[in-house]
Amino acid sequence: MKKILPIFLTALILSPLLAFVSCEDCDAETPSAVSYELAVAVDDAENKVSIDQTVTVTNTFAEKTDELVFAFYPDAFTLKTPPPIDSVMMSQAYPHGINAGSYAFLQAGGDDVKSVSLCASPCKIVAKLSSPLKRGQTAKVRFSFDLILPLCNARYGYNDFSINLTFFFPQLCRYDEKDGGFLFYGYEETGDPFAFDCADYRLTLDCPNDWQVACSADEITRDIGKRVYTGSSLRDLSLFLCPDAQVTEVTEDGYTVCILHDGTRAQVAEYAANAFSLFSDSFCELPAKRQYLVFTPFMTAGAEYCNVAVLSDALSFADTEKTVVHEIAHQWWYSLVGSDQVSAPWQDEALAQWSTLLYFEKRGMKSYADALKKSWQDCCDDYVENMRSLGEIPSLDVFRSTTDYRDPTDYFATVYCKAALATDLAADSITHDGFCKALSFYAKKHFLSFADENALFSSLDDYEQGAGNLLKSALSVSPYRADSE
Ligand SMILES: [Zn+2]
Structure with missing residues (x-):
């Protein structure tokens, strides 16, 4: 028997608040408490x-x-x-x-x-x-x-x-x-075992001049064999060095998306640029206007870093767009607003998943967004059924740290599926435009800073009293409660 997330939560009627958060204080130029000077020779x-x-x-x-x-x-x-x-x-x-x-x-x-x-x-x-x-x-x-x-x-x-x-x-x-x-x-x-504050960086990189490089920081000078990069308030400093990559670049709404690939992924540029533009309009602008996607042999579908996402070069055509968009969303929910990816891994992942739904909806592909949601529900169902067939009690408890998951399937079903469905449920209750506004408050309030779970709930409440509790409840309630009683 299929189970659904508790729809009674959607019945809550919430009253909008006239909350407003300005981004005038969102300043990436204030010196960070920590700065790194790195000279890297390859x-x-x-x-x-x-x-x-x-x-x-x-x-x-x-x-x-x-x-x-x-x-x-x-x-x-x-x-x-x-x-x-x-x-x-x-x-x-x-x-x-x-x-x-x-x-x-x-x-x-x-x-x-x-x-x-x-x-x-x-x-x-x-x-x-x-x-x-x-x-x-x-x-x-x-x-x-x-x-x-x-x-x-x-x-x-x-x-x-x-x-x-x-x-x-x-x-x-x-x-x-x-x-x-x-x-x-x-x-x-399990997961992304990183939780760092933003810092300032200056990097001198010594590598062959004809290599393509994706770096979190901005390249400011290049002499033969030596490139200098600087960046303020970067969540991390990541480098991908690609000796033979082809480069496809596209600029839209002020963002330049640079794709390093083997020659087969040029078509990604267009929708990647759309995703940056769409999320920028929906949430807030990113400080860095140059963003990289690197397609390389990679052990998972993709991973996010500051101003860079890495993607598996084995991604199927069908999986590429949703994966690229998910990783781009992490520029807001990981890089811009940091959260503890070890003790609260759902926080940035559920928001990245929900942002992916938003992208497909806003691009006129609601049926694809619905299919994604259905796949998340199926994933939860399959996991629960499988656990029960093994005689074990499935938990799907969202509020666990990465160290408390049984295996990658448990992690995926809970963090990427259940938490994402709960987030969508909360978004449905205050309308998707309302949820975007609430996330915009969240992004501006915790701009280049760090936010715990309660900070997210309270940003939702800043938009509409009760919305934070609604999300918390949706995350907390087991979709399988009726069956386990
Ligand atoms: Zn993710």
Whole structure:
């Protein structure tokens, strides 16, 4: 028997508020608390990348701190511990066999640093400071290190089309006063195990002049073999280096979308540009007007980074548009408004899924949007039936962190399907235009900042009292309650 999400929630009648959030304060030029200077040199023959890094941290987060905690993703690929890839994805991630990456630190420290512990526990770097860093004070930490990249189709590594460098240097963990310190997350295999504050970047990249490069920051100069990039308030600094890529560029409504591909994906440019334009009108403008899509051998359908999305070059024609649009939506729900992708993975994913529905509806393809919703409902149903056939109780509890999911199917059914359907239910109740306005409040209020689940609910309430609770209820209620009672 098919089950449906509880439609009684749609019966709630809500009263609009005259809430208004201006974006005059949305300023990407205010210096971030953290800035990185990176000099990156690529040795293609050796699959080696050499990096000099200076990170400057101004204490804006605590009365004082004795240490700075960094996360270092390359350590997750050394095979000292299992790589951050679910076992069912291993053959897509390592089609040429599982192999280890490695790294060597040549220097770690600086005048402000007493000692540095390099990955004594996996992926964690702790710099003990020479003296406590009081609020308003600044400390610098320097790292110099070489990476030997693994051969794989993951976020970090190289394949025959691209060198994927994401989260490839020590990155300062978020400081959370409530949790009493730096939030270090081990790089889990499920979902997107990243939650960082925006920072400023200056990158010098030494790679062959004829390579195509997708970078989160703006290229400001290029000499032979050396390119310089800068960016303020970037959620991350990701680099995809493609020696032989073709480039297709299209500009619409001020956004230039640049697609790096093998020559078969030029047609994506048009609807990708439409998606940027449509979301910009619906939510708010992005600070960066140059955006990249990179089609490469990749272990999943796609993944989002600041101003860059990576997509699998094996995506079918039928799956490409919805995947591209979903990843583009993450420029609002991940990059512009950060959320904790480890403890609340549904938050950016459900909004990206709902934005995808919005795109198809606004482009006159409502029947396709309906078909997508039906596929999400079927996915939930199938998961529940399968669990029951195994004698297990399916949870589909949205409010779990990535570490609490049973497997990728549980994660997909809950985060991408159930949470997206619940979001659509809430949107139906206040009209889709109303939901867009509420999301616009949310985007402007938390512009280049970080928002927890309650911040999303409260932005919905700013638009219409009760809307936040409606979404919370829709997310909380099991669509299968009647059956389990
Ligand atoms: Zn996503």
